[in-house]
Amino acid sequence: MASVMRQHKKPTRMQLADDVSRSSRAKKNDMESPFGGMNRVDPGPRLRDPNKIPESIAPRPESGKSTSTTPKNKDDRPLFHALKMQTALTSLSYSARTNLKDKLDKIDNFEMLGLRPDVLEALRSQALGYLETLTPSPVQRLAIPALLSKKGQFEKSKKTGPDAYDKFLIAAETGSGKTLAYMLPIIDGIKKTEDIEKAEAAVESEKEQKKNAENIFEVKPPELADVQNPNSTTGRPRAIVLLPSSELVDQVGKVIKVMSHTVKYRSASISSSNSATVIKNRLFNPNGIDVIVSTPHLISSIAQKEPKILSKVNYLVVDEADSLFDRSFREITLDIIDRAAPSLKQLILCSATIPKSLDTFIDKRFPMMKRLVTPKIHSIPRRVQLGVLDIDKEPYRGNRAMACADAIWQLGKAEHDDTGSYHAIKHIIVFVNEREMAEELTTFLSSKGIDATALTRDTTEARRGAILDSFTSPSRIEGKLKDSKNSKGPIPFDIQEQSEKPSSRKLTNTKVLVTTDLGSRGIDTLAVRHAILYDVPHTTIDFVHRLGRLGRMNRRGRGIVLVGKKDRKDIVREVRDAMFRGQALI
Numbered sequence: 065m066a067s068v069m070r071q072h073k074k075p076t077r078m079q080l081a082d083d084v085s086r087s088s089r090a091k092k093n094d095m096e097s098p099f100g101g102m103n104r105v106d107p108g109p110r111l112r113d114p115n116k117i118p119e120s121i122a123p124r125p126e127s128g129k130s131t132s133t134t135p136k137n138k139d140d141r142p143l144f145h146a147l148k149m150q151t152a153l154t155s156l157s158y159s160a161r162t163n164l165k166d167k168l169d170k171i172d173n174f175e176m177l178g179l180r181p182d183v184l185e186a187l188r189s190q191a192l193g194y195l196e197t198l199t200p201s202p203v204q205r206l207a208i209p210a211l212l213s214k215k216g217q218f219e220k221s222k223k224t225g226p227d228a229y230d231k232f233l234i235a236a237e238t239g240s241g242k243t244l245a246y247m248l249p250i251i252d253g254i255k256k257t258e259d260i261e262k263a264e265a266a267v268e269s270e271k272e273q274k275k276n277a278e279n280i281f282e283v284k285p286p287e288l289a290d291v292q293n294p295n296s297t298t299g300r301p302r303a304i305v306l307l308p309s310s311e312l313v314d315q316v317g318k319v320i321k322v323m324s325h326t327v328k329y330r331s332a333s334i335s336s337s338n339s340a341t342v343i344k345n346r347l348f349n350p351n352g353i354d355v356i357v358s359t360p361h362l363i364s365s366i367a368q369k370e371p372k373i374l375s376k377v378n379y380l381v382v383d384e385a386d387s388l389f390d391r392s393f394r395e396i397t398l399d400i401i402d403r404a405a406p407s408l409k410q411l412i413l414c415s416a417t418i419p420k421s422l423d424t425f426i427d428k429r430f431p432m433m434k435r436l437v438t439p440k441i442h443s444i445p446r447r448v449q450l451g452v453l454d455i456d457k458e459p460y461r462g463n464r465a466m467a468c469a470d471a472i473w474q475l476g477k478a479e480h481d482d483t484g485s486y487h488a489i490k491h492i493i494v495f496v497n498e499r500e501m502a503e504e505l506t507t508f509l510s511s512k513g514i515d516a517t518a519l520t521r522d523t524t525e526a527r528r529g530a531i532l533d534s535f536t537s538p539s540r541i542e543g544k545l546k547d548s549k550n551s552k553g554p555i556p557f558d559i560q561e562q563s564e565k566p567s568s569r570k571l572t573n574t575k576v577l578v579t580t581d582l583g584s585r586g587i588d589t590l591a592v593r594h595a596i597l598y599d600v601p602h603t604t605i606d607f608v609h610r611l612g613r614l615g616r617m618n619r620r621g622r623g624i625v626l627v628g629k630k631d632r633k634d635i636v637r638e639v640r641d642a643m644f645r646g647q648a649l650i
């Protein structure tokens with residue numbers, strides 16, 4: 065631990081926040097976020113102007129020699145020299161982290177979290193119905209009781225004013241079940257509110273009936289009484305979940321919808337992939353709407369014309385908060401928060417990575433934010449292994465695409481597969497840094513007999529859902545999840561020096577998705593156990609998200625990073641070291 069503390073302090077874009085658990089600080093640097101490129105067409109100054117590439121991510125000189133004075137002996141090097149990483153929880157002492165871990169370890173079932181029985185039943189029979197035994201993940205153990213305010217600690221102060229709502233930041237490692245960590249307490253809260261409103265309405269109706277019986281001349285016509293129903297949620301949802309893309313809207317929307325079959329509430333996802341009529345019908349359903357899952361841009365544009373859609377929002381979730389508070393989204397996300405503030409009970413930010421820019425922003429804008437941070441934030445699970453394939457070695461001779469195709473063939477031919485059955489389809493994701501490369505590489509891989517598909521912002525919305533379906537759908541591996549033996553077996557990985565060249569033969573048992581950042585954030589790629597990092601990612605944050613598509617919820621996974629002489633091998637080495645030690649990537 066002590067050795068981890070002596071790190072470079074100079075901030076770079078490579079750094080994740082060094083202290084994501086503190087509640088309030090003031091810092092000077094509000095740096096450009098590494099997420100700026102995610103939803104833009106223009107790559108931004110970082111990539112346009114090579115002079116602006118920070119030293120930490122700038123490619124090395126052709127010689128591959130570092131300009132730094134890195135000691136040759138591995139043991140003499142300070143940890144994370146190349147990445148200038150720092151531990152995620154520096155101000156949270158080792159003992160505090162251990163204490164938190166010990167505290168969380170004591171909670172071993174969902175019954176201990178304080179959820180209503182009907183919500184628990186929805187979890188058991190619907191959301192995680194495909195699992196034999198249910199155990200809450202660390203983030204669920206931490207966040208659910210806090211959001212339920214079980215101990216009432218966040219209700220104590222009877223605050224007033226537009227900022228009187230509670231603010232939470234849920235930060236936990238990728239694939240750790242953050243969606244349910246915020247959604248279960250929200251559903252619980254909605255049902256509680258509904259019960260209270262029903263009881264109040266019953267009292268009111270009784271009073272009204274009494275009054276009507278006493279004075280028949282004051283009876284309101286029934287239509288007017290209906291219009292004035294203060295509890296109607298038509299066009300006025302009680303909860304809104306914001307996400308950066310329509311793919312994530314669909315994914316999270318499905319999780320929420322599935323539970324509404326058991327515990328009754330109305331939810332809908334709306335995004336740019338829906339027609340105006342569909343959006344209108346879902347939002348203005350005469351039976352009401354409790355939860356809406358959407359993107360900031362769509363909600364904002366609807367709110368321009370129909371400000372009332374934000375008038376009843378008690379719970380507002382900003383999921384993938386690092387993206388939604390990035391410069392490309394920040395203004396619009398904040399506008400929604402401000403408009404919803406008068407009715408808001410809880411603002412919940414959720415993220416797998418807290419870059420320094422977000423950390424600083426939260427401190428300035430939401431100093432009272434309650435931080436719910438798991439001890440393993442910013443780390444990649446140890447059950448994910450990272451192999452390195454040197455593309456400069458024979459027989460690739462610097463041909464990255466060929467090395468990639470070969471790696472896929474090797475994985476495809478390996479006897480044991482992702483799902484425990486020899487004949488099952490294997491799913492491999494290949495991440496590239498630039499969108500243009502995705503198409504080019506897909507064409508190349510197809511020419512080598514590989515079933516490859518590109519997924520980028522150029523892919524039509526209609527196709528994106530269909531493409532992602534086979535990489536995400538838990539139903540495809542459902543049977544296997546109930547049999548834990550299958551998820552614990554060794555993963556074959558034997559990228560040897562090239563022995564067999566891909567030819568016109570077809571690799572029939574393997575599906576490959578070639579994608580960019582678009583496929584790396586939040587997408588629940590349960591069916592995937594292999595990821596190839598075709599390019600060395602620009603930032604550690606990208607490493608966390610891309611490798612975070614593997615090893616989700618205790619599964620095993622294998623990442624392969626392709627490196628050539630122009631790549632920062634020292635960065636790759638440090639990421640591997642950190643993964644091996646189970647340390648956070650900062």
Ligand SMILES: Nc1ncnc2c1ncn2[C@@H]1O[C@H](COP(=O)(O)OP(=O)(O)OP(=O)(O)O)[C@@H](O)[C@H]1O
Binds near residue numbers: 200201237238243538
């Ligand atoms: N307690 C649990 N036990 C087993 N599986 C769970 C549990 N909670 C959630 N899951 C499953 O784990 C998977 C990952 O969950 P989720 O997508 O919420 O992760 P996440 O933390 O949001 O990941 P990311 O940071 O990549 O967005 C989902 O398929 C979900 O159904």
